[in-house]
Each structure stands twice: as structure tokens, then as C-alpha cells.
Amino acid sequence: MTLLKTLGLSKHFGGVAAVDQVDISVKAGEILGLVGPNGSGKTTVLNMLSGFLAPDAGEVWFADENVTRLSPVQLAHRGLLRMFQMTRVFPRISCLDNLLVAGMAMGLPEKEANGQASALLEELTLTPVQYLDAGSLSGGQRKLLEFGMCFIKPPRIALLDEPFAAVHPVMRETMAGFIRRRHAQGQTFILVSHDMPIVVELCQRAVCMNLGRVIAEGPTRTVLESAPVIEAYLGSTSHA
Ligand SMILES: Nc1ncnc2c1ncn2[C@@H]1O[C@H](COP(=O)(O)OP(=O)(O)OP(=O)(O)O)[C@@H](O)[C@H]1O
Numbered sequence: 001m002t003l004l005k006t007l008g009l010s011k012h013f014g015g016v017a018a019v020d021q022v023d024i025s026v027k028a029g030e031i032l033g034l035v036g037p038n039g040s041g042k043t044t045v046l047n048m049l050s051g052f053l054a055p056d057a058g059e060v061w062f063a064d065e066n067v068t069r070l071s072p073v074q075l076a077h078r079g080l081l082r083m084f085q086m087t088r089v090f091p092r093i094s095c096l097d098n099l100l101v102a103g104m105a106m107g108l109p110e111k112e113a114n115g116q117a118s119a120l121l122e123e124l125t126l127t128p129v130q131y132l133d134a135g136s137l138s139g140g141q142r143k144l145l146e147f148g149m150c151f152i153k154p155p156r157i158a159l160l161d162e163p164f165a166a167v168h169p170v171m172r173e174t175m176a177g178f179i180r181r182r183h184a185q186g187q188t189f190i191l192v193s194h195d196m197p198i199v200v201e202l203c204q205r206a207v208c209m210n211l212g213r214v215i216a217e218g219p220t221r222t223v224l225e226s227a228p229v230i231e232a233y234l235g236s237t238s239h240a
């Protein structure tokens, strides 16, 4: 069953076609990899999927509803949540309180929010720092906290924008394990990442973008080994 799809999704910034006629679809229960060189339009796609940016043209369908003009809050309440490339947590309250605030925002009763928060702190290895201000955590710990905030009420689909970037390998494995376990329980994801070994391991299917367009899609390994994708990466001027 298709859970999320786009039809002709497009966004221009001045003269730049950041996203150009993009059609992608995500099946319930899969981890779809969204890859492509720097500046290829991946974050802009996630911004439009999650309501942070209005498309110039095209549609977003989520669970058979046209959600193109809905706000991030409306989408979150329908179960579509995204994590940011630049981590967003509340720096001046504790790790635990960040999770409880996320729980309240999602309408969880206090008791349930408390239970979920302590389970997530444990799973994400954040229990020892639960009373520290989120602003004092390391970049990797903040990222783990953002995972927890996203999953305090498990979403129907989670959009992850480069969760592994600049994160210590031990924490990267904590995140990958978290994603693997949720996937085994049926959780759907879109994963944007430049970490190809992890993309190959976690994603059954991948879509590759270049210059705002989809240039390949299919089984992850086939996509990454295809000529247009190799050419796009070799032709890009920057590396992540
Ligand atoms: N708010 C904006 N204003 C102007 N141009 C933008 C804006 N956001 C993105 N762009 C441009 O749109 C294009 C796509 O950017 P986007 O951030 O979506 O790429 P990306 O694939 O996520 O790249 P990266 O892998 O580096 O994160 C780039 O050329 C970028 O400079």
C-alpha cells in the first residue's frame, strides 16, 4: 500500500529549479532512501512533504488524502513527522523535558508521555544525561534526543534528513539500531543520507536526485551502481 506520494512536485528559488517535477512514492513499512549529490533538492523535497515549504506546483498525497497545503502541525497530527538536517531541540530545558514537551504537543496523557520518555531515554542511551539541558549535549546526543522527540508518539512516517552526519560511530550505530528495530515493527521512513553503506543496509529501495530531478529509482544497490547516478556523483563539485 502506498502511504505517501508526490505528483509533479516542484519548487524554484529565483532561477534555480531546486525540485523539478518530482514523483516519488513510499510504501507502508518500507525505508525509502533519498540520495543525491549536495544541492540536488533532497531537503527541499522533505520541506514540502512536511509542510514547511509550499510547492510551486504538484501535489503531496498522504494516506489517500491530498495534504499539499497542510501545515507542519496538521501533518504531525496525521502522523507525518520530520527530523531536521540542522538539529532542533529546546536548548535551555532538560533532555527529559524536551521529550515531555514533544509528548504534550502530540496530545499524549502525562502518564503515557512519562513512560514513553523513560523508555526512549534508555533505548537511545540518554538516561545518564536526562536532567542536563539539551543545549549542553554533544551534537550526536542532540540528534538522538531529536529521534526520541520524533518517536514519543510513533509517527506513521518519519522523514529523516541526514541523521548520521557528523555523528560519532557509536551513536550512529545506536541510531541505525533504533531505525532497524522500528522498521521491524512496521515503521515507515524516508531516509536522506550521504552515508552509502548505511543506506544500502537500511533501505530496500532508493530514489536518486540530481539538479532537482529524479534520475534513478529502484532497489538500492541497483540505483547506486547505475550509470546516471555514478555520473551525477562524479560530476558534483562538493562532497559530504
Ligand atoms: N531557501 C532557499 N533559498 C534559495 N535557494 C535555496 C533555498 N533552499 C535550497 N535552495 C537551493 O536549492 C537547491 C537544492 O537544495 P537542497 O538543500 O534541497 O539540497 P540537498 O539535496 O538537501 O543538499 P545537501 O545534500 O547539501 O543537504 C540548491 O541549489 C540550494 O542552493
Ligand SMILES: [Mg+2]
Pocket: 042, 043, 044, 085, 161
Ligand atoms: Mg539537505
